[in-house]
Amino acid sequence: MKRFLVFGLAAGLCLVASGCGPDTHDTLIQRTTGLMDKAAAQVAAIKEEVSKATESARKGNLFKLDEAVKAAQALKETGKEAQALKKKISEIRGSITDDDKKANLEKNRGTINSKFRELMSRREELRVAMEDATKYFLERKDNEAKLAIEDLRKKLVEAEAPFEQLAN
Numbered sequence: 001m002k003r004f005l006v007f008g009l010a011a012g013l014c015l016v017a018s019g020c021g022p023d024t025h026d027t028l029i030q031r032t033t034g035l036m037d038k039a040a041a042q043v044a045a046i047k048e049e050v051s052k053a054t055e056s057a058r059k060g061n062l063f064k065l066d067e068a069v070k071a072a073q074a075l076k077e078t079g080k081e082a083q084a085l086k087k088k089i090s091e092i093r094g095s096i097t098d099d100d101k102k103a104n105l106e107k108n109r110g111t112i113n114s115k116f117r118e119l120m121s122r123r124e125e126l127r128v129a130m131e132d133a134t135k136y137f138l139e140r141k142d143n144e145a146k147l148a149i150e151d152l153r154k155k156l157v158e159a160e161a162p163f164e165q166l167a168n
Contacts, residue, residue, distance in 0.1 A: 025096075028089055029108055035082050036115040039163075040122045042075040047126040050152070054133040063137070063145040065152050072155040079162025086166050 049068035057063040096104075130149065137145035 025104070028085070029111075031085055032082075032089075033111055033115050035078060035085065036119055039075060039078050039082075040115070040119040042071055042078060043119070043122040043126050045071040046075070046152075046156070047122065047129045050126070050129040050133055054129070054136055057142075057145065058136065063133075063142070063148060065148045068152055069155050072152065072159045075156075076159040076162060079159065079165075082166060083162050 046068045049065065049071060053063050053065050053068065130153070134146075134149055137149065
């Protein structure tokens with residue numbers, strides 16, 4: 001959860017400090033909030049796949065997380081997009097005045113906070129789904145499912161790495 005917090009804060013800080021003209025500035029804000037929406041949707045998709053796989057296994061079917069792993073890879077790509085956007089924002093950051101920064105903060109604070117809350121909510125839902133799956137399979141001593149969950153956790157760490165790098 002801290003990793004996504006870093007992403008949200010980094011995105012918010014970039015927005016406060018970015019812009020060199022109204023069109024460029026608005027485009028960067030839209031792209032940033034769009035990436036936050038995209039990441040939230042991808043986290044929700046991972047959560048949904050984990051929940052479906054767990055429920056299916058409870059009905060006696062195989063526990064498969066293939067689609068969740070694919071969604072984690074997509075999240076990683078979104079993180080790379082966010083890194084590229086941060087680079088673009090960094091290139092123009094110095095050209096904005098303090099007054100423009102203040103105005104930008106006031107104008108976009110609500111949107112940024114809303115997108116960030118949505119992202120954090122989706123991340124918490126994923127955490128709960130992962131805990132549920134882990135608990136279910138530990139109780140049944142299903143080693144294959146445990147390994148699949150551990151593999152997905154590794155993929156999630158990889159997917160979140162580009163977002164963590166945004167804070168640097």
